[in-house]
Amino acid sequence: MSSVTERSSAKERRSARDARIIARDAKRKLQPGDFSGGIYPPHNKAQSTAEPIGQIPLAEDLIVPLHQHIGASAIPLVKLGQRVLKGEKIAEADGLISCPVHAPGSGKVIAIEPQPVAHPSGMLADCIVIRTDVEQRWCTLNPCTDFRSLETDQLLEKIRDCGIAGLGGAGFPSAVKLAPRGNWSIDTLIINGSECEPYISADDMLMRERAEEIVAGVEILAHLLDEPDNVLIGIEDNKPEAIATMRKAVHGTRFNVVSFATKYPSGGEKQLIQILTKREVPNSGLPANVGVVCQNVGTAYAVYRAVVFGEPLVSRVTTVVGEALQQQRNVELPIGTPVAHVLDCHGVERKQLQRVVIGGPMMGYSIDNESVPVIKTTNCILAPTWHELPPAPPAQDCIRCGLCAEVCPVSLLPQQLYWYARADEREKLQAYNLFDCIECGACSYVCPSSIPLVQYYRASKGAIRLAEEEKEKSDRARERFEYRKLRLAKAEQAKEVKRQARKRAAEIARQQNQQNTAPQNGSAAAEQERDVVAAALARVKARQASPEQQLARLQRTLTSAEHRFERIQKKLTEATASQQAQLRAQLKEAQVKLQEARDKHKQMKEQQADEEQ
Template sequence: MTQLIKVWDIPGGVHPPENKAQSLTEPLTPLAIAPQLILPLNQHIGAPAKVLVEVGQKVLGGQLLAEADGVFSAHVHAPTSGTVAAIVEHVVPHPSGMTDTCVILDTDGDDHWLALDEAPEYQSLDKTALLARVRAAGIAGLGGAGFPTAVKLNPRANQVIDTLIINGTECEPYITADDILMQNRADEVIAGTQILSKLLGEPGRVVIGIEDNKPEAISTLREAAKGTTIEVVSFPTKYPSGGEKQLIQILTGREVPAGQIPASIGIVCQNVGTTAAVYRAVRFGEPLVKRITTVVGEALNTQRNVEVLLGTPIRFVLEQHGFNEKKASRLVMGGPMMGFSLPDTSVPLVKTTNCILAPTRKELPAPSPAQACIRCGMCAEACPADLLPQQLFWYAQSEDLEKLEAHNLFDCIECGACSYVCPSHIPLVQYYRAAKGEIRQHRIDKEKSDRSRRRFEFRKERIEKEEAEKEAKRLARKKAAEAAKKKLAEQKAATPTAGDSATPAAQPSAVDNDKQRAKLERLVAAAEDSLKQAQKPQDDATDEQLEKQQARIKQAEVKLAGARDKLAALGAAPSKPAAATEPASTPKPATDDPVSAAIERAKAKATMSPEEKLRSSLESLYKRLAKAEDKAREAREQESDKAEALEQGVAKLKEKIASSQKELDELTPTSVAEPTPRDPSTSDTTADAASSAIEKAKARAAAMSTMSVADKLRNQVDSLEARLEKSRARLAKAEADNDDNIDAFKSGVEKLEIKLAATREQLSEHNEQA
């Protein structure tokens, strides 16, 4: 039946000595627990795991030490019980001998474990639950690459998998770890294959590929696969048949396109060791903490396959096999074709360690010195990827990265077949690895450069856009100013000259005065707001900043004073007749002088009877009440914060009106219209008060007439300071009593402060001019 299954050949390939019999003479054996385990956080392709434990913490076997950090990452578990001794940088398995973060675990020898989450009925689990158990076990590819298995078993939605291939080829010389696994645990391999098939949606074809140099493994697997749809296919031995793309070509005849993965053509390939680990993770909840490794080489007394805990130092493994350091030419992790020399025996065994090779100098002599390329073309004949190794070598030497990429350098699987057949002993693979590293670094640098360039271009574009917007606004303002000037010129041309002032059209209308007054009021409000903004305190301000703030305050005060002066000048000449706004009982002053006007009002008041005074007071109070009620109503409609204060003012005016009305009623008990003789004592007292007021006004007027401008300004400053002190005292009392009118008190204090600052500025300017 199996002879009818077609297989294909691959180009190139070599037939090095297999040297597999040495490690198969003894049965599979578990290795003892080392006193100390070294567990790197990155034993896979992708991001390193994130540490969860602390130094000094006791852990049990199977406990999570570091969790996967992202999708392309894998968990790291404790292989046995012990204490976390350190979390430090330690040398790890790598051709460069680099170091990486590792968790150092001192084992206690008791091998106590956490209770595992077994699943006897795992066949009934859905795909999500199966994938979660695989990911929780921290499984990565055990064939050498170390790709996180959970990612590989979760292809994209547009990648329909029609073929699942289980790789049991193990074509590298010396290595027999997969061979002995298939011989001893064929049932686990078949059960794991069925789990993988379910996770991938039951592909139409499931095949296990094995080279024909492993007859016992082939026989055992075929026996275990009876009753299933799994095919066990053997094919001729040739290195490197075990490469993923090469095995796919052998079993399906299809080729994976350059730069793509097998899933893009509907195929997933897994190693037999990975497949068995998947079964144990799903069935028993067992994390990946150990693996089968081939320990071989003539520098060892014992050559065999062992099941060893991850993190075990290579030194400990060699000691258990009688390592003779004097006989060894080197230590190699992996096989002689694709492995690399170990710089230190303290390097730990990790998830991808399938072989430890300790050859003698006779068994694996040192490489001969490289000679010049003779252009024989044997490397091209041996290449399984159909590349031109000779061309790649020349471009790598000349660091021509563009030509290397053009000749598909990244399709090289670094199998070493070209180096093996090279008669000049040129280490071609080392050149390719170095060139790949340079190209990757070049790509990273180019990406950084492109990001920087894009940021620069975006910044430049943003600055240009802002400058264009500023220029557009400037032009718009200029255009608006020119239009305003033109309109003003037209208005002036249409307005009669001063010589025609006798005509009614020359007199400014009340509407124009109202517009001008509204404009000036807006200017005053804007100046007050600017002054408030300038007076805001600055925390942690420097002396220079404080000086600038003072300059801004001074400038704002000057603008505010100028605006107020203009508003006052406009208000000094009201558009309405004065007689229309004054009480009928109050005679019109004969002069515009405020002192003379006060004297005239005091004289008129002195000649009035008490009843007339009350009537005049009531008339004034009623007018004030009407205005106060209008303001209170507007405040309520606008939901202003001052509504309550205005209503209180209305109530006080009503109380005052009631009191004055009561006094008037007492003076005229019979009839309001009847004149009542004045009380001589009251009349004398009122006359004395009026005379006193007149005398004080005259004295103040006389004093003001003899005072200099500076003295007048000083008097104003003293008066304003006294008023400001009283206002601050009232504000403090209101804040202490939590008065509802705190905002009104604050506004009064701010106005007095502004007025005082403006007066002081005027006094200072006068002193400077003097």
């Protein structure tokens, strides 16, 4: 008896210990880790978080680019002059990795043409321009009160159809990301609310004001991924209000809000995964390879709107910030709103404005044309004064101090990459893992010699990609050439074989002829041959034009040559000295041609006369 109680108490103890271990592990799981490197630039978030998310008057024209995401450009569905309603699909996705585009406002399509778009190169790209009306009527939407009643495919189709692409910055089509290919089991869903870039506070404000909707969106995402074990919402600890509201919103769910130390670039997908799960995404792999899917909080919100209200992605929250503006805040902007309109609505002082950056100061790119539109990935419009973000001083020589290597979040050696980028040593660049660079800009930020390191890496990456493409092209051309040579050789060989066969057949036939009918059939064979020649001549003659036709053609040539000769002669008398040389050459040419035509004409006539005789 006593032994039984002892055993049971031992069992209890064991189970209690197990429970403790599980609890400890769960706690440890929520203990954020760290990534190597990183920098601590001033946050600059306070400027834009004082006011709630605002609205601005609708722009007169909305410029909606067909390419706002990663993948193929959408294909327009509307015609010039067509009236569209808000939310109507105006361009269809082209293939799997693509996104449809919807009208961000009702109005009339006034142009489908290349327009300047928000791209670092300042290039033009196809856009649909909508002149907005006053009505702003929505198209009929397709709401859904219980998303769990839908099949996974239907849900994905809905998300895809609403044109949702990652709102964090890269703009990868969300539906693709939510249906990981290959049978990777996803055990962790990470919601990225890190927003590590200085100045940007769009996600922060969204979490403060719309936490419930974000969490509802996370529920849909988790449902889509077959309820992964861990659902982690990662937020940097410099956003206490957002953390508090999100914690409140996830109360009662199994989601966890994890806050971690503020360090740039903690919001990079790979870095966030490392912080929250201590796993590393293998190089040239995807987060799904380590069982993780990562989505931005803005995307979760957009997914919620799309699934529950059937609302396509036609607007987004963007931070409008910078000392050149009188008002700095977050606004919900319709996609396609020109940046100039946004700046005007916030009292921009253009004299102080020295550059406009789309995105944050670390990874954003400057635009040289204010008419570019806001797109799905535009999380920030930064309008700094000269004083606020002064241009970099002239670069000095690299002293290999290694500060860049210490801050690199992916443990590269930027100083060596710089060295080889300048020398254009591409093998070395690749051996030093240039293509693992995430272009976060931490190295350039700390460089005491103010070397634009990231710019060098971008250029080198581009050059290497181009060289690879060219190599592939030339490889293919060589293959084609070699194949052609082979094909010609084969054809030649086949011909040769046939020729031999014919020769042999003829030989055999002749031998048989000689053997069988040698003496008496000689004259008959000769006759046969003559017949063949006559028939061939007749064929040739029939193919030729009749003599009358030929004569007529020659006559025409002759008259036109004469005309031309006369015309040039006339021109020559009127021409200036400089033109004369040229005209003389033409005259000479015309003369020769005329002579030729005459000769031929004469010859033909004589021939005909002969024949008639």
